[in-house]
Amino acid sequence: xxxxxxxxxxxxxxxxxxxxxxxxxxxxxxxxxxxxxxxxxxxxxxxxxxxxxxxxxxxxxxxxxxxxxxxxxxxxxxxxxxxxxxxxxxxxxxxxxxxxxxxxxxxxxxxxxxxxxxxxxxxxxxxxxxxxxxxxxxxxxxxxxxxxxxxxxxxxxxxxxxxxxxxxxxxxxxxxxxxxxxxxxxxxxxxxxxxxxxxxxxxxxxxxxxxxxxxxxxxxxxxxxxxxxxxxxxxxxxxxxxxxxxxxxxxxxxxxxxxxxxxxxxxxxxxxxxxxxxxxxxxxxxxxxxxxxxxxxxxxxxxxxxxxxxxxxxxxxxxxxxxxxxxxxxxxxxxxxxxxxxxxxxxxxxxxxxxxxxxxxxxxxxxxxxxxxxxxxxxxxxxxx
Amino acid sequence: xxxxxxxxxxxxxxxxxxxxxxxxxxxxxxxxxxxxxxxxxxxxxxxxxxxxxxxxxxxxxxxxxxxxxxxxxxxxxxxxxxxxxxxxxxxxxxxxxxxxxxxxxxxxxxxxxxxxxxxxxxxxxxxxxxxxxxxxxxxxxxxxxxxxxxxxxxxxxxxxxxxxxxxxxxxxxxxxxxxxxxxxxxxxxxxxxxxxxxxxxxxxxxxxxxxxxxxxxxxxxxxxxxxxxxxxxxxxxxxxxxxxxxxxxxxxxxxxxxxxxxxxxxxxxxxxxxxxxxxxxxxxxxxxxxxxxxxxxxxxxxxxxxxxxxxxxxxxxxxxxxxxxxxxxxxxxxxxxxxxxxxxxxxxxxxxxxxxxxxxxxxxxxxxxxxxxxxxxxxxxxxxxxxxxxxxxxxxxxxxxxxxxxxxxxxxxxxxxxxxxxxxxxxxxxxxxxxxxxxxxxxxxxxxxxxxxxxxxxxxxxxxxxxxxxxxxxxxxxxxxxxxxxxxxxxxxxxxxxxxxxxxxxxxxxxxxxxxxxxxxxxxxxxxxxxxxxxxxxxxxxxxxxxxxxxxxxxxxxxxxxxxxxxxx
Numbered sequence: 001x002x003x004x005x006x007x008x009x010x011x012x013x014x015x016x017x018x019x020x021x022x023x024x025x026x027x028x029x030x031x032x033x034x035x036x037x038x039x040x041x042x043x044x045x046x047x048x049x050x051x052x053x054x055x056x057x058x059x060x061x062x063x064x065x066x067x068x069x070x071x072x073x074x075x076x077x078x079x080x081x082x083x084x085x086x087x088x089x090x091x092x093x094x095x096x097x098x099x100x101x102x103x104x105x106x107x108x109x110x111x112x113x114x115x116x117x118x119x120x121x122x123x124x125x126x127x128x129x130x131x132x133x134x135x136x137x138x139x140x141x142x143x144x145x146x147x148x149x150x151x152x153x154x155x156x157x158x159x160x161x162x163x164x165x166x167x168x169x170x171x172x173x174x175x176x177x178x179x180x181x182x183x184x185x186x187x188x189x190x191x192x193x194x195x196x197x198x199x200x201x202x203x204x205x206x207x208x209x210x211x212x213x214x215x216x217x218x219x220x221x222x223x224x225x226x227x228x229x230x231x232x233x234x235x236x237x238x239x240x241x242x243x244x245x246x247x248x249x250x251x252x253x254x255x256x257x258x259x260x261x262x263x264x265x266x267x268x269x270x271x272x273x274x275x276x277x278x279x280x281x282x283x284x285x286x287x288x289x290x291x292x293x294x295x296x297x298x299x300x301x302x303x304x305x306x307x308x309x310x311x312x313x314x315x316x317x318x319x320x321x322x323x324x325x326x327x328x329x330x331x332x333x334x335x336x337x338x339x340x341x342x343x344x345x346x347x348x349x350x351x352x353x354x355x356x357x358x359x360x361x362x363x364x365x366x367x368x369x370x371x372x373x374x375x376x377x378x379x380x381x382x383x384x385x
Numbered sequence: 386x387x388x389x390x391x392x393x394x395x396x397x398x399x400x401x402x403x404x405x406x407x408x409x410x411x412x413x414x415x416x417x418x419x420x421x422x423x424x425x426x427x428x429x430x431x432x433x434x435x436x437x438x439x440x441x442x443x444x445x446x447x448x449x450x451x452x453x454x455x456x457x458x459x460x461x462x463x464x465x466x467x468x469x470x471x472x473x474x475x476x477x478x479x480x481x482x483x484x485x486x487x488x489x490x491x492x493x494x495x496x497x498x499x500x501x502x503x504x505x506x507x508x509x510x511x512x513x514x515x516x517x518x519x520x521x522x523x524x525x526x527x528x529x530x531x532x533x534x535x536x537x538x539x540x541x542x543x544x545x546x547x548x549x550x551x552x553x554x555x556x557x558x559x560x561x562x563x564x565x566x567x568x569x570x571x572x573x574x575x576x577x578x579x580x581x582x583x584x585x586x587x588x589x590x591x592x593x594x595x596x597x598x599x600x601x602x603x604x605x606x607x608x609x610x611x612x613x614x615x616x617x618x619x620x621x622x623x624x625x626x627x628x629x630x631x632x633x634x635x636x637x638x639x640x641x642x643x644x645x646x647x648x649x650x651x652x653x654x655x656x657x658x659x660x661x662x663x664x665x666x667x668x669x670x671x672x673x674x675x676x677x678x679x680x681x682x683x684x685x686x687x688x689x690x691x692x693x694x695x696x697x698x699x700x701x702x703x704x705x706x707x708x709x710x711x712x713x714x715x716x717x718x719x720x721x722x723x724x725x726x727x728x729x730x731x732x733x734x735x736x737x738x739x740x741x742x743x744x745x746x747x748x749x750x751x752x753x754x755x756x757x758x759x760x761x762x763x764x765x766x767x768x769x770x771x772x773x774x775x776x777x778x779x780x781x782x783x784x785x786x787x788x789x790x791x792x793x794x795x796x797x798x799x800x801x802x803x804x805x806x807x808x809x810x811x812x813x814x815x816x817x818x819x820x821x822x823x824x825x826x827x828x829x830x831x832x833x834x835x836x837x838x839x840x841x842x843x844x845x846x847x848x849x850x851x852x853x854x855x856x857x858x859x860x861x862x863x864x865x866x867x868x869x870x871x872x873x874x875x876x877x878x879x880x881x882x883x884x885x886x887x888x889x890x891x892x893x894x895x896x897x898x899x900x901x902x903x904x905x906x907x908x909x910x911x912x913x914x915x916x917x918x919x920x921x922x923x924x925x926x927x928x929x930x931x932x933x934x935x936x937x938x939x940x941x942x943x944x945x946x947x948x949x950x951x952x953x954x
Contacts, residue, residue: 220782222774229771232762239717239749239757240772240825241740299762 035344036291036308039337040315047319054322061201065269067314068203069262071307073281074288075207075214076258078306079251081289082218082231084298085143085150087252090259090285092161093135094278097263099165101128102174102273105186118184121192129260135161136256140249158282166275174273193268203265207307210258215303227251232299287334288313291341312337412442416604417462417493417573421471424457431457433628434471439573444595444605446615448644449625450871455608458625459575462606463495464488494566498578500558502550509533509546512565536564540594556587563594574598575606580614592618610704610870612644613909624648645872645901655849656877657698657856658897664880665695666730668864669716669747669833674725676708676715685711687888688725693833693864698855700879700896701868704908708888709868710752713837716866717749718742729832743772746832750823750839752868758822759810766792766806769821773829791828799824799854816847823851833864840874852878872901886910 047054073090080087104124107116119127135157142153180187195202218224226247229237238244262281267273292309294301316337320330417439424432432454439445439462449455460466462473464482473480475491482488485495502511509529518525518532533546542560550558559579566574576595580588595605595618609615616622622639624632624647632647669692676686685708693699703709714720716727718739727734729747737745751757760768769792770777777788792806801820803813810818819839826834834855840848852874855865869875875882875896882894884907891907903913 216782220785222778222783225767225771225774225783229760229763229767232760233756235757236751236760237771238739239719239751241738241743241748241829242771243738243740299760 035348036293036305036312036341039291039341040308040312043312043315043319047315047323050319050323054319059318059322061196063314063318064204065201066318067310068201068207069266069269070281070284070288070314071207071310072203072210072258072262072265073255073285074292074306074310075210075303076255077282077285078289078292078294078301078303079214079227079254080150081286081294081296082227082298082301083248083251084231084296085248085251086154086286086296087136087139087255088151088154088282089135089139089157089161090255090262091278091281091283092158092165093132093256093259094263094266094281095165095275096135096161096168097128097132097260098267098273098277099168099174099275100131101125101264101267102178103168104128105177105180105189106174107184118181118186121180121186121188124186124189125193125264128264129257132256132258132260132263133253134256135259136253137249139256140252143252144245144248162279165277169273169275171275173275175271178267178271178273190268190271193265194271203269206261206265210261211303211307214254218303223247223250228299230298284313287338291338293345309341412440412599412602414441415439416441416476418474418477419458419462419471420474422458422461422468422473423470424454424461424466425469431628432461432468435625435628435630437623437630439604439606440621441572441604442599442602443620444599444607444618446619446622447606447608447625448612448615448622448648450648450873453625453648454628455625456577457628459495459577459606459608462488462573463493463575465495489569489571492570492572493575494569494571494573495575496559496562496566496577496579500555500562502558502561504551505549507547507549508537508544508553508561508564511550511561512536512568514565516569532568533564536567537561539567539597540564541590556583556590559583559587559591560594567598571603573604573606575608577608578610579607580609580611588614612641612905616641616644641905642902645905655852657852658877660856661860662696662880663860664697665862667692668695668730669693669866670726670728670731671712671716672726672728674712674715674727675723676711676720677723678711684723685888686715689885689888689890690725691866691883691890693866695832695862695864696859698859698865698867698878698880700875700882701866701885702870702872702875702882702904702908703868703885704870706887707885707908709885710837712885713749713752713835713866713868716747716835719749743826743829743831744775746830748772748826748829748831748834750819750826750834750836752837752841754815754818754822754842759818761811763810764807765796765801765803765810765813765821768810769795769806769825769828772825776828776830795824795828796821799827800850814847816843816851819843819847820851820854823854827858831863833866834858836865836867838869839867840869840871848874872904875904876901884908 044055053059073094076090077087101124104119104127107118109115110117139150139153139157142148143150178189180189193202197205218227226237226242226244229240230242230244230247234244259278263278266277270277288309289301289306290296290309291312292301292305292307294305313334317330317334320333325333415438419435419437422432422435422437423430435454435458437458447455447458457466461468461482464485464487467481467483473482475493480491482491482493488494503514506514509526512533513529518528520528530546534543537543537546537560540560540563542557544553544557550561553561563574563579579591583591595607599605599620607615607618616639619639620636622634622636622644623630624644626648634643671689671691673688673690674686675684675688677684687708689708689712691699691701701709701712711720715722718734718737718741722735729742729745732745734742734745734747739748742748755761760771766789770788774783774788777784777791789806796803796806799820801813801824802817803821810821813821819842823834823836823839836855839851839855843851855863855867855878859865867879876899877896879896882896882899882904884891884894884904886908887910891910892912894904894907894913898915899913907913
């Protein structure tokens with residue numbers, strides 16, 4: 001899966017001038033990602049042994065879809081987590097954009113007239129994703145301009161979004177209208193958003209596109225640098241002229257955009273716009289980011305790690321289903337894996353810190369011993385003379 | 386330690402005296418002794434074999450410049466850190482203080498410079514935080530309130546135990562801190578800059594309290610940058626320099642010149658006063674700038690005016706609380722001005738944010754490097770590039786090769802000692818981190834650089850290198866405004882010294898014609914004779930700095946405000 005992301009570190013240009021390779025520095029980040037990869041490998045080995053169908057093409061297609069939905073949301077979530085923020089509203093936004101799209105396929109009553117407008121499919125898709133971005137913009141403005149806690153703002157938005165979804169759907173699911181009608185010029189939704197170019201679900205292509213785009217954004221643009229630096233030390237970033245508030249607003253727009261994309265892809269996938277679509281998706285997204293080695297305290301995390309994290313969750317939950325573990329135990333196991341991931345991360349950091357401390361103490365002792373030896377030898381010389 | 390023969394049973398058994406302040410040792414007895422204490426951090430030797438006594442019923446004042454080792458010693462005495470070599474003796478017994486709670490249990494309390502109170506709790510709850518008195522039904526609030534009331538009465542600040550700390554003035558909060566320390570039956574009370582937040586009248590109250598405590602046998606260790614105050618309260622003074630205790634003296638032999646002479650010891654090994662200087666047009670002009678702090682109602686910067694010319698290095702000298710940092714942050718664009726004007730190359734900066742000001746050519750190297758200067762999780766290169774990323778943007782993306790090239794050239798030129806631009810910033814020593822932060826601002830191609838205590842926490846060698854760098858840049862036309870509370874730096878590393886005190890500019894001095902005593906006296910508010918004329922004797926640049934006149938004219942308004950503050954207390 002390493003093909004999905006670009007290089008996270010600007011290698012090449014700098015390594016020539018660096019005398020020593022930065023082995024010790026990158027080791028930590030390699031371990032974090034390797035850990036998730038090792039977990040993924042173990043999961044695949046175990047479930048393949050337990051069930052022959054696990055790696056069958058049909059099952060892999062199912063996994064790919066689930067993973068893609070979660071990965072797209074998780075990549076959006078990564079943006080806000082890099083800033084030490086959180087977005088709990090993405091699940092509701094998925095539902096809301098699905099409901100908006102469903103409603104638009106049924107036609108838009110033009111106010112003050114009897115006319116009903118049927119926008120073209122691509123217009124519907126753009127409007128729906130736009131609604132997702134708008135939700136994100138509201139989140140972002142409240143958080144950056146009013147200094148409200150991201151947890152609270154997006155928790156509120158979780159309710160608002162879910163409520164609006166229910167209002168828009170009025171208790172029914174929108175199923176048949178999504179197909180569109182030839183005469184209305186709004187056909188083609190399923191043909192595009194449930195398609196499988198080259199045998200791979202369109203959602204997976206979308207995930208790859210988002211991963212590449214976000215990876216470039218994080219590593220190759222000033223915006224990415226600003227995001228990492230505000231996440232690590234906001235005050236220092238601000239004094240360096242980083243537009244801290246603007247960065248904060250924009251990342252929530254990005255998560256909203258991702259949620260909007262998932263909303264569209266999901267209603268095409270399940271061929272229906274339902275009121276509970278996207279429920280608790282935010283939790284899986286956060287879990288993927290965390291398993292991928294990002295720090296909730298900000299400043300640390302990569303696109304590659306997040307995508308791997310989404311794969312770990314996807315392969316695990318699918319495997320549990322396929323070997324017939326009871327749904328109740330599935331939830332328990334998934335939760336335990338998430339806790340394990342962060343616990344291992346923390347333990348690793350503690351061990352590294354201890355080692356660094358021990359090194360510093362040893363170095364200090366060496367220095368003082370050397371100083372003492374010098375003093376002694378000086379004393380002897382003086383005595384000898 | 387000699388046994389206390391005269392005072393009978395009460396202090397005869399030193400081991401039992403830990404529980405009660407009233408049982409503290411006889412005045413003059415050594416209660417705490419530091420024996421050959423050394424402390425090293427990495428390769429830095431913060432303390433070098435210090436021997437030091439604390440005596441019951443006396444105020445021992447510690448003098449020393451920043452980085453001289455005072456605060457390290459305080460950390461060791463209060464159990465925050467452990468010495469690399471040497472040990473402590475309490476009442477003649479060898480003790481190891483592994484934590485602050487162990488120190489407190491043995492009667493050693495410290496009052497930190499920053500108040501460690503929970504503003505949302507009451508005075509009573511703060512005093513007993515972590516040491517609540519438990520009764521049969523949970524916390525015995527009545528007993529706690531009683532003790533609190535007694536303590537506050539003893540300290541002559543009878544506020545109700547139920548008052549929330551956030552409703553108290555800073556001076557009163559300081560007294561709550563002292564009450565908390567006393568509530569642990571402290572026999573040794575360490576005070577780190579206790580007066581930095583106090584008004585003059587509050588300082589007198591505090592000194593009264595200190596005298597009372599010493600009469601009760603409490604040993605006080607007192608640290609202050611405010612030399613005259615510290616001399617006033619001292620019974621005994623020790624002076625630190627570069628991690629060594631260089632002098633110890635009794636109160637009757639101590640005066641300001643002695644303190645300054647021993648503190649500084651020798652001149653810094655750099656002196657840039659006689660470097661060739663070419664000053665051009667006024668680059669930065671600060672006119673009547675006032676900064677108000679709405680939360681405290683104070684005015685930390687009061688009608689300050691100062692100009693910085695191209696190629697000129699101006700030192701803003703002042704002691705803690707003079708308003709230097711507030712002025713610098715306001716200039717950088719972090720805080721809004723309550724009045725006045727700031728212009729850069731004649732352009733008014735009002736309403737411009739930090740980023741705009743950096744783009745315009747003025748950025749700040751902040752005082753607190755860890756909090757405001759560096760991005761801890763990132764590499765040296767990323768840190769240095771942060772302020773000037775826009776320079777290397779083509780289309781949507783960064784030209785990373787150009788960026789790396791520029792950053793690495795800058796690392797070499799500035800002399801940042803690092804394994805490479807990819808090394809984590811936290812792997813660097815303090816001095817090199819500071820050079821990286823300065824490098825970050827220089828990479829923005831500035832007209833004027835503001836530096837707040839640029840040599841704080843930097844070892845002596847790196848200090849000279851930092852100033853040498855600034856003088857090189859100044860020779861190419863950069864204007865520099867730096868803040869310091871180090872007299873040596875002010876004298877040897879500037880073209881002009883502007884002295885601030887209590888938010889105002891006191892006077893301007895020529896580093897080649899002034900003396901340490903004069904600068905320090907000015908920082909206390911005394912305008913030296915020869916600086917009273919409006920035009921300073923400086924002749925190198927186009928003469929005449931009208932701001933010295935304007936600053937003196939505002940003196941009357943300021944003194945009124947300070948008296949009202951005093952009256953309120």
